[in-house]
Amino acid sequence: MSDDEREEKELDLTSPEVVTKYKSAAEIVNKALQLVISECKPKAKVVDICEKGDSYIREQTGNMYKNVKKKIERGVAFPTCLSINNTVCHFSPLASDETVLEEGDLLKIDMACHIDGFIAAVAHTHLVQEGPVTGRAADVIAAANTAAEVALRLVRPGKNNKDVTDAIQKVAAAYDSKIVEGVLSHQMKQFVIDGNKVVLSASNPDTRVDDAEFEENEVYAIDIVASTGEGKPKLLDEKQTTIYKRAVDKSYHLKMKASRFIFSEINQKFPIMPFSARALEEKRARLGLVECVNHELLQPYPVLHEKPGDYVAHIKFTVLLMPNGSDRITSHPLQELQPTKTVEDPEIKAWLALGTKTKKKGGGKKKKGKKGAEAEPVESTNGATPQEQD
Numbered sequence: 001m002s003d004d005e006r007e008e009k010e011l012d013l014t015s016p017e018v019v020t021k022y023k024s025a026a027e028i029v030n031k032a033l034q035l036v037i038s039e040c041k042p043k044a045k046v047v048d049i050c051e052k053g054d055s056y057i058r059e060q061t062g063n064m065y066k067n068v069k070k071k072i073e074r075g076v077a078f079p080t081c082l083s084i085n086n087t088v089c090h091f092s093p094l095a096s097d098e099t100v101l102e103e104g105d106l107l108k109i110d111m112a113c114h115i116d117g118f119i120a121a122v123a124h125t126h127l128v129q130e131g132p133v134t135g136r137a138a139d140v141i142a143a144a145n146t147a148a149e150v151a152l153r154l155v156r157p158g159k160n161n162k163d164v165t166d167a168i169q170k171v172a173a174a175y176d177s178k179i180v181e182g183v184l185s186h187q188m189k190q191f192v193i194d195g196n197k198v199v200l201s202a203s204n205p206d207t208r209v210d211d212a213e214f215e216e217n218e219v220y221a222i223d224i225v226a227s228t229g230e231g232k233p234k235l236l237d238e239k240q241t242t243i244y245k246r247a248v249d250k251s252y253h254l255k256m257k258a259s260r261f262i263f264s265e266i267n268q269k270f271p272i273m274p275f276s277a278r279a280l281e282e283k284r285a286r287l288g289l290v291e292c293v294n295h296e297l298l299q300p301y302p303v304l305h306e307k308p309g310d311y312v313a314h315i316k317f318t319v320l321l322m323p324n325g326s327d328r329i330t331s332h333p334l335q336e337l338q339p340t341k342t343v344e345d346p347e348i349k350a351w352l353a354l355g356t357k358t359k360k361k362g363g364g365k366k367k368k369g370k371k372g373a374e375a376e377p378v379e380s381t382n383g384a385t386p387q388e389q390d
Contacts, residue, residue, distance in 0.1 A: 011190055013217040013320055018118060018190075022219065022320060025077075026120035026329035028060045029113040033332050036080060036109050037126050046082045046099045050092050051278070053080030057113045064115060077119040077193060078112035079243055079276035088180060088225060088233045088304040088312050092242050092276050101128055106137055108225075108314035114273065117191035121221040122330035123316030132336040136228050137311050142339040143175035143226040144313040146352070151185070151199070151224065152328055153354040157216045157321060161199045161209070168224060169202055171348055175341045178231030180312070182207060182304075185223045188318070191272050193221070193245075202231060218321045229310030240303040244289065245274040252295040262288030263297060274301060325357030 011018050036053045054076050061074035083091040084105050093099055101107070105128045112121035125141050127133045133141060147168040154164045164185075172179045179202040187195035197212045201224060214220075227233075246266060254260045262285055269279065277285045292298045306312055320327040343349060 013219065013322060019320065019322075021115040021118040022120060022318070023329055024064065025061075025074075025113045025115045025118060026122075026318060028057060028115075029111060029120045029122050030330055030332065031060070032056045032080075032111060032113065033109060033122055033124055033330075036082075036111070037124070037332065040082075040101060040107055040109075040126055040128055042101055042103045042128060044101050046084070046091070046101065047093045047095055047097050047278070049101075050080040050082055050276075053109075053111055054276070057111070061113060061115060072116045073191075074115045075273075076112070076275075077114035077273050078110065078121060079274065079278075081108070081110040081243070083108040083110070083303070083312075083314070086229070086306040086308055086310045086312060088227070088306060089314065090243050090301045090303045091240070092278070093240075094242055094278050094282055096282065104129055106311055106313070108312065110314060110316065112193065112221075114191075117272075118219075119188050119193055119221070120318045120330050121188075121193070121223075121316055122318065122332070123223070123314045124332045125313040125315065125334075127335060132338050134338045135340060137313075138337040138339040139175045139341055140177050140226050140228050140311045140313040141334060142337050142341070143172045143177040144224050144315040145334060145337075146175070146343060146348070147171040147179065147224045147226065148222060148315040148317060150348065150351045151222045152317070152319060152326060152356055153351055155185075155199070155214055155220055155222060155319060155321070156326055157214055159214050161197070161212045161214070165200045165203050167348075167351060170345070171343070172226050174343050174345055174348060175226070175339060177226045177228055178202070180225040180227050180231045180233060180306075182233070183223055183225045184209070186221055188219045188221055193273065201225065214321060216321055216323055219318065220321070221316060221318050223314075223316045225312065225314045227306050227310055227312045229306040229312075231306075233304035233306055235302045236305050238300075238302070241300045242277040242303075243274055243301040244277065244293070244298040245301070246271060247296055247299050248272070250296045252297055254291055254295070254297075256288065256291050258284050258287040259291040260288075263292055266292075266298070323358070325355070328356070 065072040081092040110123040183201040185199040187197035318330045
């Protein structure tokens with residue numbers, strides 16, 4: 001099939017079946033997130049929790065579309081990550097890792113599920129303690145969450161990606177926090193977790209992205225990471241990297257037997273979506289992955305860190321830009337937040353007051369009622385701002 005034909009056949013939200021697949025994937029990933037949060041207790045092993053999140057997604061997606069003639073790919077679209085305190089992202093350790101959670105740890109949980117390549121991604125921040133979150137930890141969660149709420153209202157047809165970048169940085173500053181550099185919110189398409197249309201979270205001279213306008217029937221994973229530190233995370237140890245994605249446009253004849261073995265296993269099991277090296281045989285993987293990464297056959301997702309003592313919060317949600325407005329399909333209620341800062345800026349307040357649904361003249365009432373009913377289980381709640389989602 002030529003690229004032109006593929007372009008023509010590209011399935012999007014104009015197909016009700018596609019919307020159903022996105023929403024089914026979202027329902028599973030929201031429940032998986034809930035399960036992971038319930039496991040986040042002091043002394044729990046991080047690798048066990050990550051494995052439970054992935055297993056739940058595999059199990060639930062495995063029960064769907066069993067009896068269809070054409071095999072439908074489904075499962076984990078991004079392995080469960082549990083990044084602790086000043087660790088920013090992508091911590092999903094190997095089976096031999098002994099890291100455990102402690103009381104007071106600030107966790108970033110990141111995961112995604114897909115059905116037939118239609119991806120629902122989510123990230124959430126949770127403090128391992130009873131009672132409300134206070135102090136700077138509350139500030140940074142409120143910064144990420146309020147920025148996410150503003151982004152939800154600005155990522156809509158006719159708006160520009162640059163407007164969103166400016167707005168989320170302004171929100172973070174109101175909480176005396178920084179948006180972490182290098183984080184991109186990607187458009188998603190069938191089997192594409194990192195589409196070409198992106199929103200830059202923090203503008204800086206090193207990272208340039210093309211200007212883009214949002215359009216109806218697009219899907220985005222809005223990805224926001226805030227920090228009480230500088231927002232310039234560093235790679236401390238390449239050995240911590242365990243998540244990779246096959247770079248489909250690259251080829252190379254691998255020299256080492258271990259590399260060829262691992263690469264063939266990856267092509268078989270994980271031809272498109274990101275995966276965890278946990279799913280491969282550990283000794284062989286350690287040897288073989290290095291050559292694959294060195295020759296760019298795999299794209300690594302490095303574990304990045306802010307400075308010790310910095311608090312980092314991560315909120316990610318999937319939004320469908322439907323004809324009748326934006327539909328946020330992934331989220332989880334936050335713990336009660338008692339931030340030390342409040343939003344006084346009239347511009348931020350005005351953004352938060354915007355609706356997420358498009359008001360159309362006449363008709364459409366039946367549809368809207370149905371939409372509300374569907375969206376109910378994944379409604380966003382909001383420790384930082386009084387606005388509820390429409």
